Amino acid sequence: MRHGYTPERITAMSTEDIRTLQNNARRLGADDVVAMCQEELQKRAPAKAKRVVGVNKGYVAGYHFVCAKDHGVTFESDGRFRSRSWVVAEENVANSLRNGAYIALHESRSLPSYRQGKIVGYEVVDRGLMGKDNTGIEFIVEADDLNREWVGDGTGEKGYLWSGALGSNEETEDKATSE
Secondary structure: OOOOOOHHHHHOOOHHHHHHHHHHHHHHOOHHHHHHHHHHHHHHOOOOOOOOOOOOOOOEEEEEEEOHHHOOOEEOOOOEEEEEEEOOOHHHHHHHHHOOOEEEEEOOOOOOOOEEEEEEEEEEEEOOOOOOOOEEEEEEEEEEOOOOOOOOOOOOOEEEEEHHHOOOOOOEOOOOOOO
16 A cells, blocks of 8 residues: 655644544554654654752751641650651651751641750651551650741641751752652
8 A cells, every 4th residue: 555655744744643644554554654653753752851860958957747636745754755756768867866957746737836846866666567668767856845837848747847948938848758
């Protein structure tokens, strides 16, 4: 079957017309036309945005968690408290501890924190769950009275204030870490 389609002729067609031609050629078994259409459509496909890897936001300077009614919180005799376990990257927590970060617990994202303070230690604990989130971090915190507003975008129960956002009032949530 002679069809008369050339790469030049297909290049001159609209994308919609090329797709129609490709479907018809496939239906009729004109594999050479299907291949020419596919080649032209690939040339026209928008370039995929390159993913920026390793953007340095600094360290997490503040952790905000929704934790209703001190759920899982324990109190120590020296005025410190220990949070329930949270799934956060231990590398981030260790870096935060070195830089004097804080934690703030909230009843909801829309309310100021009701319990907060400077992180003075942490422990990796077994959460008793199956799967990748089986371990978590319990924060050991020196309590203070500085109620803090929620920091972090997104819709989850965690919000992070990154040190790179300090001074620019930009507040972000860690989305890169699968937690």
